[in-house]
Amino acid sequence: DVKVTQSSRYLVKRTGEKVFLECVQDMDHENMFWYRQDPGLGLRLIYFSYDVKMKEKGDIPEGYSVSREKKERFSLILESASTNQTSMYLCASNEAGIDGYTFGSGTRLTVV
Amino acid sequence: KQEVTQIPAALSVPEGENLVLNCSFTDSAIYNLQWFRQDPGKGLTSLLLIQSSQREQTSGRLNASLDKSSGRSTLYIAASQPGDSATYLCAVRQWTGNTGKLIFGQGTTLQVKP
Numbered sequence: 001d002v003k004v005t006q007s008s009r010y011l012v013k014r015t016g017e018k019v020f021l022e023c024v025q026d027m028d029h030e031n032m033f034w035y036r037q038d039p040g041l042g043l044r045l046i047y048f049s050y051d052v053k054m055k056e057k058g059d060i061p062e063g064y065s066v067s068r069e070k071k072e073r074f075s076l077i078l079e080s081a082s083t084n085q086t087s088m089y090l091c092a093s094n095e096a097g098i099d100g101y102t103f104g105s106g107t108r109l110t111v112v
Numbered sequence: 113k114q115e116v117t118q119i120p121a122a123l124s125v126p127e128g129e130n131l132v133l134n135c136s137f138t139d140s141a142i143y144n145l146q147w148f149r150q151d152p153g154k155g156l157t158s159l160l161l162i163q164s165s166q167r168e169q170t171s172g173r174l175n176a177s178l179d180k181s182s183g184r185s186t187l188y189i190a191a192s193q194p195g196d197s198a199t200y201l202c203a204v205r206q207w208t209g210n211t212g213k214l215i216f217g218q219g220t221t222l223q224v225k226p
Contacts, residue, residue, distance in 0.1 A: 006155075031212070033214075040218075042216050042217070042218045042219070043201075043203075043214075043216040045213065045214075048213070058213075088153075090155055090156065092156075092214075094212070099161075100144070100146045100158055100161035101146060101158065101203075101214055102158065103148070103155045103156040103157075103158075104155050105154060105155040106153075106154060106155040108153065
C-alpha cells in the first residue's frame, strides 16, 4: 500500500527552538507539499517541491524553510519556532500530471 | 483567484439517510477535483478523484459528480452510517508553474446519529 509517512504524530517544542518535520513517500512521486491546518482557516500551502533540490513558496512561507535532498523525503524547517506556529502540519505528494494527492497522517505541533 | 466553498459547514442526520454535500468553485479552469475525508486529529484520506473531463465517480456508497461549467461538485452518501461521521473536504487542482496546486474548501462536518 502506497504511503506518505510523517515521522511524528505529536511534537511539543519551546519558543525559539529549531524544529524539523519530516515526510517520506514511497511512491516515487515528483511533487511534495507541506500544508498547515488551523480551525477557521482551513488548509494553507506553506511550500512545495516539484523535484529534488527544487522548492517554491506557497501561500504562507514566512517563518518556514524546506529541504528536499532526496526524491522521497521533504522536510519542513521552523528556524525559530513561535507560538503562532502551533498547528496541524500535513504533508502530501502526487505524481506530475493529473493524479490525485496522497496525504500523510499529520503532525500536531505545539510550541510553548 | 480560485475560491472553494462548501455548504453546509455542519450536518447532522439519522443513520440510514441518504445525503448530499456541496462544493462550489469560482474558476472553472481546473484539472481535477478531489474529495477527502478527515477524522478528528488525523490526516486526509482520499475518497474520490474526478478529472475535469469526467462527470462522476463512484466508490461503494459514495458518488461524486462534477459540473465544471457551473463550478459545482456534489458528494452523495447513500445509506449513511455512524462510521461516516467525519469532516469532508473538497479540493480543486489548479496548474501553477511545474506542478498542480490544491485549493481546499473549509469542509463539511458530518455527524450520523445511531
